[in-house]
Amino acid sequence: MSDTATSSAKTRPEFRNIExxxxxxxxxxxxxxxxxMHRVSGAIMFFLMPFIIWMFDTSISSEISFGKFKAAFDVGxxxxxxxxxxxxxxxxxxxYLHHFIAGIRHLWMDTHHEQVSKEFGHxxxxxxxxxxxxxxxxxxxxxxxLY
Numbered sequence: 162m163s164d165t166a167t168s169s170a171k172t173r174p175e176f177r178n179i180e181x182x183x184x185x186x187x188x189x190x191x192x193x194x195x196x197x198m199h200r201v202s203g204a205i206m207f208f209l210m211p212f213i214i215w216m217f218d219t220s221i222s223s224e225i226s227f228g229k230f231k232a233a234f235d236v237g238x239x240x241x242x243x244x245x246x247x248x249x250x251x252x253x254x255x256x257y258l259h260h261f262i263a264g265i266r267h268l269w270m271d272t273h274h275e276q277v278s279k280e281f282g283h284x285x286x287x288x289x290x291x292x293x294x295x296x297x298x299x300x301x302x303x304x305x306x307l308y
Contacts, residue, residue, distance in 0.1 A: 192283055195263055196263070196267075199259065199260060202257070203260050205253070234247055258296050270285070
């Protein structure tokens with residue numbers, strides 16, 4: 162092998178696995194943050210599925226169970242005040258909204274892949290995050306009784 166072939170092989174960049182210690186120093190584009198939040202919102206909904214099922218069952222079973230459901234948010238339950246349960250529900254509202262809106266974004270990008278660019282990814286990530294946070298604030302205000 163010639164010297165030029167070996168010297169060019171030495172200057173090639175090395176790509177190694179990402180370590181958790183380096184995650185803070187990496188540059189995270191907004192599209193990757195939106196995509197990561199899509200995964201986190203799915204995990205939140207999955208792990209809180211028992212709470213979602215309890216809320217649905219208790220709210221529609223009877224008038225007495227609906228009163229119990231309402232009391233959980235007003236007074237509290239399991240030793241936690243109602244404010245905490247409202248925050249958990251607000252987290253679920255955010256998770257559902259983000260997962261739904263980001264899922265539509267991902268489906269659009271999957272079906273129209275020839276139109277996708279970095280700029281489009283950035284713009285749709287901004288739209289997803291803005292829509293999600295705006296709707297969460299509006300529904301959170303309703304949840305906490307501000308209107």
